[in-house]
Amino acid sequence: MPKQNAFYAQSGGVTAVINASACGVIETARKYSSQIGTVYAGRNGIIGALREDLIDTSKESASAIRGLLTTPAGAFGSCRHKLKSLTENRAEYERLIEVFKAHNIGYFFYNGGGDSADTCLKIAQMGESMDYPIQAIHIPKTIDNDLPLTDNSPGFGSVAKYIAISTREAAMDIASMCETSTKVFILEVMGRHAGWIAAASGLAAEQEGDAPHIILFPEIAFEREKFLARVQRTVQERGYCVIVASEGTQYKDGTFLTESSVVDAFGHQQLGGLAPALAGMVRSELGYKYHWAVADYLQRSARHIASQTDLDQAYAVGKAAVEYAIAGKNSVMPAIIRGEGKEYSWSISEAPLEEIANQEKMMPRDYITDDGFGITEAGREYLAPLIYGEAYPEYRNGMPIYTRLKLEPVAKKLATGFKV
Amino acid sequence: MPKQNAFYAQSGGVTAVINASACGVIETARKYSSQIGTVYAGRNGIIGALREDLIDTSKESASAIRGLLTTPAGAFGSCRHKLKSLTENRAEYERLIEVFKAHNIGYFFYNGGGDSADTCLKIAQMGESMDYPIQAIHIPKTIDNDLPLTDNSPGFGSVAKYIAISTREAAMDIASMCETSTKVFILEVMGRHAGWIAAASGLAAEQEGDAPHIILFPEIAFEREKFLARVQRTVQERGYCVIVASEGTQYKDGTFLTESSVVDAFGHQQLGGLAPALAGMVRSELGYKYHWAVADYLQRSARHIASQTDLDQAYAVGKAAVEYAIAGKNSVMPAIIRGEGKEYSWSISEAPLEEIANQEKMMPRDYITDDGFGITEAGREYLAPLIYGEAYPEYRNGMPIYTRLKLEPVAKKLATGFKV
Structure with missing residues (x-):
């Protein structure tokens, strides 16, 4: 078979280390240049394929590609665009095949979360049903850590580290000031359906009574009275109370504490504003002085304090994806497998896409304490190694050096455009 | 004169490096143990003196004191408590003298901002008018960077670094996603009356057109239509718009964009919620998808990415305060003086407290661009060196090692308490 080209794209919310996966893909493909x-x-993700808007990574120097290791966000642009099924929107698939054929693309690497795994699976299915041979490999990435079959998802470890450190630092601030000033601090973190990120804040605590004193998980129904009673008790006992709240925190009936009418391209409701809502409760019911923070994008782009473990894994899944492709595999995802034994270890193994697409891995209930406000020792054991190591970028004049690629477009070969 | 003891306290909002000043004070005093x-x-600041609640720093090991260099927030507790004038509340001053006499305290080191400089000055005045000899030295600290006579204030450089880096990182996130998702990102930062922190976000830009595209300063009256027009133009031209807004942003008539009824101990209104207010404007008038973040305490406690320059200066002002005391000085503050020449340099020089207390240093107008939405080259030249260098803490198991002191109380010598 003549040598074929590869398509790589980033999808969904970006992370501090998704570019490390890109680096793994490109460096490994260059290594196997006789085969790929x-x-x-x-x-901008799959949209680039639909529009025939491709970037020629061969025009980037080896050092620029290496620089992706220390550069946050999506260097090639990402998107929120979910392919419909073949029967619903056959035109999109026909267009993809047209573009892939035009550019002799035989490998499809898609770097994203659950929704993107679904896109990747559909590409593999398209290849079979429409008789266009393409190997579709999904590269895991999501700060939500909700992909199944993999022990954890690249991108999560760095958010976890950022949130754990920020919680510890802010908690020391409140502890210093609480005698005469702020008594309650609320940090709102991401996590729509699964409380993994909120859980990571629990790593800030070293000793009994350390902050965070209350973690709010989407998995645990929010009870206003129980929450306020715990805030009050904590302030009475400790002098202050630090709360880390997942944006997905909801009442028993499934309504969020703050509902917003904005909906994203995947049909998910856009959340936000939970922290001020909780602060309002604390003020009106308990009268404590409060402060609140919303980390939002700061948490998922915080490359300046990325986890070395996360970075290594992000690179490894990119590298493994190319190796799988060369080995002739299709419709799979490199998954991270945790080793047995007390010392943390991990390896990469393949997982079938059919079992990954559109699945969400929830936190095991036994990672959350019985009262629903904290993490257990089992949760801590799972989370702790994911934040090991500090993968610092280099700095110039006090600012991190982040790579800017040339992003040279590939000459279009098709006469027609495509409206996305 | 027999050897006298020293009183040291931390006041007002804490910073990532205020403990470095404490380290400078304690290490230098130990060095001059024949004189101090x-x-x-x-x-908890001056309250500790009023309550005779003192901590014996001699019980802390040399390595614990050294550990303060890498520990954020106020290790001894801080407070928001402003002394009234001698005529208004003579009882407080009499109590202070009683406590200082009981513990043979002849040196008063107060580590804070403008309000605290006022407290420090009053202690010096009290010493004279009430015939109790005490040398009061103010040690500068404020993230607001609004102390006069000093080129900058310790604590500011680290916030500036954190905000500049966070802005760059978040901007890369939006840039990756803007084609199909978020178009506008708003980061709310601290700065009640002076826009120094918001200005620091301007260091995130390297090239023309880089984020932040709009900075909102308290010094520039907010004009809704002008703001929205600039947001729209930026999204049309760049695909996305990054806004950094000072919490003190206000309309021409002096009203804040979001007013809150909460007032702190110094009588300042407690602000917050500007970012969602701006986001609401963007949504209702322009319809763009937005995200917003509020850094709040995360910015001022972010020791994990402190500026080395800031850290060095924080230590130096603590050290100089003790040296001034030994040299017999009173009612002064060690100020940071910027050297001449192209290469950044600084030294410490004394400044009189009378000219510091209750003064606020505003940003020079020529640091802000004519349109009021950015920083000029002059502003950049001033700000840039303050974030030079990365003063990383050490880590264990992925988390920074922050010092916990023993905080052993000094035995009380007075029969009576004092209600604060």
């Missing part, structure tokens, strides 16, 4: 041609990156 | 006795730290 050029890696074409989609500008 | 024990450094007693006030628990």
Whole structure:
């Protein structure tokens, strides 16, 4: 078979280390240049393929590609665009095949979360049903840590580290000031359906009574009275109370504490504003002085304090994806497998996409304490190694050096455009 | 004169490096142990003196004191408590003299901002008018960077670094996603009356057109239509718009964009919620998808990415305060003086407290661009060196090692308490 090119794209919310996966893909493909041609990156994810808007990564120097290791966010642009099923929108698939054929693309690497795994699976299915041979490999990435079959998802470890450190630092601030000033601090973190990120804040605590004193998980129904009673008791006992709240915190009936009418491209409701809502409760019911923070994008782009473990894994799944492709595999995802034994270890193994797409891995209930406000020792044991190591970028004049690629477009070969 | 003890306390909002000043004070006092006795730290600032709640720093090991260099927030506790004038509340001053006499305290080191400089000045005045000899030295600290006579204030450089880095990182996130998702990102930062912190976000930009695209300063009256027009133009031209807004942003008539009824101990209104207010404007008028973050305490406690320059200066002002005391000085503050020449340099020089207390240094107008939405080259030249260098803490198991002191109380010598 003549040598074919590869398509690589980033999808969904970006992370501090998704570019490390890109680096793993491109460096490994270059290493196997006798088997794989050029890696074409989609500008803004799958949309780049639909629009025939491809980036020629062969025009980037080796040092620029290496620089992706220390550069946050999506260097090639990402997107929120979910492919419909073949029967619902056949035109999109026909267009993809047209573009792939035009550029001799035989490998499809898609770097994303659960929704993107679904896109990747559909590409593999398209290849079979529409008789266009393509190997579709999904590269895991999501700060939500909710992909099944993999022990954890690249991107999560760095958010976890950022949130754990920020919680510890802010808690020391409140502890210093609580005698005459702020008594309650609320940090709102991401996590729509699964409380993994909120749980990571629990790593801030070293001793009994340390902050965070209350963690709010989407998995545990929010009870206003129970929450306020715990805040009050904590302030009475400790002098202050630190709360870390997942944006997905909801009442028993499934309504969020703050509902917003904005809906994203995947049909998910856009959340936010939970921290001020909780602060309002604390003020009106308990009268404590409060402060609140919303980390939002700061948490998922915080490359300046990325986890070395996370970075290594992000690179490894990118590298493994290319190796799987060369080995002739299709419709799989490199998964992270945790080793047995007390010392943390991990390896990469393949997982079938059919069992990953559109699945959400929830936190095991036994990672959350019985009262629903904290993490257990089992939770801590799972989370702790994911934040090991500090993968610092280099700095110049006090600012991190983040790579800017040339992003040279590949000449279009098709006469027609495509409206996305 | 027999050897006297020293009182040291932390006041007002804490910073990532205020403990470095404490380290400078304690290490230098230990070095001059033939001239200065024990450094007693006030628990929770001046309140510790009023309550005779003193901490014996001589019980802390040399390595614990060194550990303060890498520990954020106020290790001895801080407070928001402003002394009234001698005529208004003579009882407080009489109590202070009683406590200082009981513990043979002849040196008063107060580590804070403008309000605290006022407290420090009053202590010096009290010493004279009430015939109790005490040398009061103010040690500058404020993230607001609004102390006069000093080129900058310790604590600011680290916040500036954190905000500049966070802005760059978040901006890369939006840039990756803007094609199909978030178009506008708003980061709310501290700065009640002076826009220094918001200005620091301007260091995130390297090239024309880089984020932040709009900075909102308290110094520039907010004009809704002008703001929205700029947001729209930026999204049209760049695909996305990053806004950094000072919490003190206000309309021409002096009203804040979001007013809150909460007032702190110094009589300042407690602000917050500007970011969602701006986001609401963007949504209702322009319809763009947005995200917003509020850094709040995360910015001022972010020791994990402190500026080395800031850290060095924080230590130096603590050290200089003790040296001034030994040299017999009173009612002064060690100020940071910027050297001439192209290469950044600084030294410490004394400044009189009378000219510091209750003064606020505003940003020079020529640091802000004519349109009021950015920083000029002059502003950049001033700000840039303050974030030079990365003063990383050490880590264990992925988390920074922050010092916990023993905080052993000094035995009380007075029969009576004092209600604060």
